[in-house]
Amino acid sequence: MAAKRTIVPAGPVKWTKTRERTFLEHLALSSNVAASERVALVPPGAAYHHRIRSADFRRNWQTALKQGYDRLELAMLERAINGVTIVVTKGETTTTRVEYSEGMAMTLLKAHRASVAAITAAQTNEIDVLDVIDGMARRIGHGE
Numbered sequence: 470m471a472a473k474r475t476i477v478p479a480g481p482v483k484w485t486k487t488r489e490r491t492f493l494e495h496l497a498l499s500s501n502v503a504a505s506e507r508v509a510l511v512p513p514g515a516a517y518h519h520r521i522r523s524a525d526f527r528r529n530w531q532t533a534l535k536q537g538y539d540r541l542e543l544a545m546l547e548r549a550i551n552g553v554t555i556v557v558t559k560g561e562t563t564t565t566r567v568e569y570s571e572g573m574a575m576t577l578l579k580a581h582r583a584s585v586a587a588i589t590a591a592q593t594n595e596i597d598v599l600d601v602i603d604g605m606a607r608r609i610g611h612g613e
Contacts, residue, residue: 552567553569
């Protein structure tokens with residue numbers, strides 16, 4: 470079966486709301502500008518030119534890219550935690566095993582070290598505040 474070809478217009482293209490929405494939705498799914506341009510039926514580089522001219526499109530582009538990278542990060546996190554099932558067939562024998570990428574896990578841990586430290590610090594501060602309030606309540610006779 471032959472692959473379906475997509476005809477993309479050459480030269481300048483009129484950006485419609487439909488083209489913008491199509492481009493941005495695909496960008497959020499793929500984080501791939503060139504593929505998103507093809508899906509939106511705009512020539513290569515047209516999205517970059519439109520981004521320069523439109524502040525709204527520029528903001529929406531950033532949001533779509535963030536969504537795409539968030540999806541990618543979640544997929545990588547799932548693979549790091551659950552591993553990838555590998556099926557190996559040799560002759561008549563098939564074996565299955567789960568492989569884990571320590572490199573990917575370490576990359577994700579490094580990427581989130583600062584945010585985890587901030588959460589831990591916030592939780593520590595929250596506990597300290599609660600301890601102070603409990604101590605004050607005991608001193609005035611309300612902690613019994």
